[in-house]
Every structure is written in C-alpha cells, then in structure tokens.
Amino acid sequence: MTTFGIEEEYFLVEPRTLRPASLADSVLTDLDPGRGAVTHEFLASQLERATAVFTDLAEAEADLHKFRADLASTAHAHGVLAVGAGTPFDAHPAPTLTDAPRYHRIGSGVRGVVRDHQICATHVHVGVPNREAGVRALNAVRVWLPTLLALTGNSPFWRGRSTGFDSWRAVIMRRWATTGCPPAFADANDYDRRIRRLVGVGGTVDTATVAWYARLSELHPTVEVRVADAQLDLAPTLLLAALTRALVVTALADAERGTRPLDVEPELLDAALWQASRDGLRGELLDPTTRTLEPARAVVATLLRQVDEALHQAGDGPRVTALLERLERAGTGARQQQRAFHHGGLSGLRGLLESSFTRGEISGG
Template identity: 55%
Template sequence: MRTFGIEEEFIFLKPATLQPANVGDAVHAELLGRAPISRFVSHEFLASQIERSTPVFERFEEASADLLAFRSRLARAALSRGVLAAGVGAPFQTEGWPEVTDVERYHTVESEFRGLVPDHLINGLHVHVGIPNREAGVQALNRVRVWLPTLLALAVNSPFWRGADTGFSSWRSVHMRRWSTIGCPPLFTDAADYDRRIRQLVGVGGTYDLRTIWWNARLPLEHPTMEIRVCDAQLDAPSTLLLAALTRALVTTALRDSETDVAPIDIAPELLDAGLWHAAREGVESNLLNPVSGTLEGSTAVTDALLHYCGDAIDEVGNRDRIQTLLARTRRLGTGAERQRAAMRAGGQSALAALLEHALTAHD
C-alpha cells in the first residue's frame, strides 16, 4: 500500500469584491500555534495565500477526517478576520501588483520572474505518493506523464480572471505555461539522466535552484515521493480526495509497469502538450485526449480509460466504491469550474462567494 500526502493551497478573499486579502501571515501564526492538526501550515508566495501539508497517510479515511478538520479550522480563522478562505485555482478578481510574502526565497522568485508576478495569484493541489527509490520513481514518471491531462480535466477550478469568464476551465494552467519549466515532464533514461538534466536547468530562465523546476509531475529532493502538481486547488475536500485516490492508484500502477518492463505509452510530446492545453480549456465538459489511442474522445470514455489502467491498484486498497462514488459526484455536481460558473449565472458575485464559503467545509 503506497503512502500518500496532500498539499493544498488556499487564498483569502474579501467577500464583497472577491479580491485577495493579505491576511496570510496572521492566519498562519494563529493556525500554527494552536493545534497539532495545523503543524504543517506554511506561508505561500503571496501575502493572501497559505499552504497546508498533511501528515503521511495510508488510508483514505484518515485523509478525509484530516482534510475536513483543517478546512473547518481555516474557515473559522478567516471568518474572524472578515474574509473568505477559498479553494480555487485563481481568484475571481485581482488588484494591482500583489503583496509578496516577506521571505527571502519569495523575493528571489519576484526578482527572477518579474512581470509574471501580478498574474501568479494561483493555487494548486499537490499529491505526493511514496516511491521505493529514485530509479523506480523516474521509470514510473515516464508512465504517469501521459495521464496528466486527464487528471487536470477532472481538477479544473479556475474559470475566472479579473472579473470575467476566460473561456478556460483552468486559467491557472494557462498562467503556469508561461513559467520556465512547466507542463508534462520529458522522458528520462534513468535516475542519473533525470538528475543530470535538472541540474543543467539551474540558472537558466528563472530556475535558480532545483525547487523551482515546476513540471506537473516531479521527484522532490527532500522526500522519497513522486509529486503530482497538475491539479487546481479544489473547492471541497471530497474533490481533493478523488484526485488523491486516482493519483495514488496511477503512481502505484506505473511503478508496477516499470518493474515488469511494460513499455510507457508512446505519445508525441507535442500531442501530449496540446492535450494538456485542451484539458485546461474543456475540463470534462467536452472531449479529451486519450493517451492510449492518441485521439480525442468523450471525457467519460477517457476518465474510464484511466480507471481501467489503474484498476488493480484501486481494487487492492478497496477504493473502487469510494472512487466511483466520488467520480459520480463530480459528474453530478460538475467540476469546480462548472460549479463556479453555475453560481455566477444564478446570482452573480454574491452567489459565487456563498459557494466558496460553503464548499470549503463541505463533506458530501
């Protein structure tokens, strides 16, 4: 059973305008100092953000209880300051040059990426899955990469920017495409090849250290995990759990395929990149790139193909019913992007604010 952990980024918003509210430092201090459940809270790039990393889990019941408990605590901390804490890939509205958190590393990012900073009001969901060693991780990475557009399609949750509908379901992903290392990682021969190539990137294009390599899947230096970074931050805990469950099953399957010399799916890099862009625009409302066939197919067929690929890993940990229930929930309620758009159509910004507030602590 592969262990896993979850990182969730949240943004604080002014309820009336849905613009960022710079209370991250105060909320961080409160949460970090008051409860063991919050001990993994950290600053994020902007003063309006906060990040929370979970403990390491083996079972999804543990993850579910943990996520809900922290989100409830976060909601109360935000409410006491007259703001909303939101799980969205990008805020509805922005306001000038954002305030960067007063940490040396973040000021270095600001210096390196310059005019991109005002658009970096983005929040992601990162899932870590335990791997046996770095060599196994690289071989699994070669097999996971082709399914990243499918995961993104299920995770889209940022349709608005500067008060307007962008026509994309994950505008966060569009912002990220402008950074120097992003998208699906390339194929690697082995761990030595991976490590050599990431070291060559340091100093080029704003990549001032190995932590600023932001592929949508990567091998962290400080943890024996594979980190999947393609997903938008999620409105609610059940949506996060679905993506975490699928990610663990995907990485588990990829590790097994590499052990038994099952070849990676052969797909042209330009097609895979276009499939990622397509998923950012469409979500699951239209068709998606099926990496097995290399063609566009209905989103249900493609997500079912992912379930089929991961089927044995899903069944071994007894998560088939849970994943099917959570996937049916997404298909019934819509992705985060669909739900945000529906709220705007129904009642404008006030309805969107109500959705963000309610969803943060929703458990069904």
C-alpha cells in the same frame, strides 16, 4: 500499503470583492496545523498546508476536513474568507509577495509574470521505494496529466471575468520557464542531471521552481503530481489522491513485469493539457492509449481500466466510483463556480466558495 500525502494551497480573500487579502501572516499565527505543516506561500494572501502521511482516503478526508474547518474559522475571525480555487475571482493589479528572500529573488527573476501569477494548486505525493522507481512512475504518469487536469479544473474566472476555461491557472502557468508534462527520463541520473541543469536558467532559482506538473520530491521519497487547481471542497482532492496513487502503483507494477510506459509525443501532451484546461470534461480529451481525441468521459473510463487493479488493492474502488458519480452530477469546481455566478452574481459565487470549503461528504453538492 503505498502511502500518500496532500498539499493544499488556499487564498484569503476580502468577502465583498473576493479579491486576495494579504493577511496570511496574521491568520497563520492563529492556526493549529494538526498533524500537518502550514506555511506561507509565494503571495502574502496565500497559505499552504502539507498533510501527514496517509494510507487510506478516510483518514485523509477527516484530516483535511478538520483543518479546513479550523482555517475557515480563523480566517473569519480576521474578516476574510479562506477559499479553494485555482485563481481568485478578481485580483489586484499586482500582488503582494510574502516577505522572504527566496520569494523576492523569484519575483525579481520572473518580473512582470508576477502580476498574473496569483494561483493556488493541489499537490499529491505518493511514496516510492527510491528515485529509480520514482522515474519509472513519472514516465508512466506523465501521459495521464491532461486527464487529471480535466477532472480538477477550478479556475474559470480572472480579474472579474469569465475566461471560458475550466483552468485559467493552467494558462497562467504557461508563462513560467518550466511547466507542463515533464519529459521522459532514462533513469534517476538522467533526471537529476537534467533538472539541476535548469537551475539558473529562465528565472529558475532552485529545483523547487522547476514547475513540471509531475516531478520527484527533493526532500522525500515521493512522486509529486502538481497538475490540479486548488479545489472548492474535499471530494475532488480525494479523487485526485486515489487516482494518483493508483497510477504510481500501476506504473511500478508494470515496470516489474517489463511493460513499457505509453509513449506520447511531448508536443501532443502539451496541446492536450491546453485542451483539458479549456474544456475540462465537457468535450474531448487525448486518450494516451490511442493518441487520439475521444469523449472526455471515455478517456476517464480508459484511465480507470488502466488502474483498476491498484484501486482494488488499496480498497479505493467503490469510493472512486462514488466520487466520479458525484463529479458527474455536480460538475468540476469550474462548472459549479460558473453556475453560481450566472444565477446569483457575486453574492451567489461568494456563497458557493464559503459553503463548499469544508464540504466533504459524497452526497454534498
């Protein structure tokens, strides 16, 4: 069974204003990471947890639920809320960086970009046999990144105002020197040569700061998909993990059969990412099989057909169906946040952020 792991980033926020609170040091000291690893992130108001390696979604759900419950309790003891969102509802004029040499070096390189770079994401790692296989998977997965973003947009607010976007985090990311869909690569040598050539250019201090939405891990034999916002609850994270694994498994099976990956022009993928960040599932998405705009749910259905065999092999088909039905009912995290704020103002949004953090059952929401 193909393995996967999940990285979740979280904000700590002040309950009254929902602005970031720079208490990661204190909260981190009291946290039990379980089988994963909890670390600082770029900002002093953020934490990141990398899970252990999983083979099934139920195991991942139980692990994530336990950790989120522990984090919520620990954060509450320190007078703050732990939230899953791509951007905080409001933000200070400039964030406090985590006091580490690497982060200060990055900050000095990107300068004024830091003021708005207050974002959290969800990453999924999928195991691959080697870097050659990883590049084959990247070349196939890249065209579906706009669809994955549309399914996981969860950052509709910035500095206390509605942006009109499902994922304002994706808009903020466009200020980074390297972001969006990676290019297609000839092989692993081509990938390694090109990613290393970026180091030192445009504030890129190392390969870890190459911010493509999909890349190879430098530490593990995995493909890392980084397109999604941090999530309100566990359901979209599990959906993302299942679909990402299925895309990688499908890509490697297609490569064995000699099937070439879909070829979509980079400028079209870039525009499709922007559209997905704005509209989520409400409008149209780029269908990479036709390179035309189609209703978002039709594109999701096309994606499911592409990965049906892989989902069936992993036993994920019924769960993915249920998770998509839940998404249809509840909407993306961005839609839920907007509804909560529209009906209940800051108090309503606060209630949603707090109550959803450990929610994991499909029936929830």
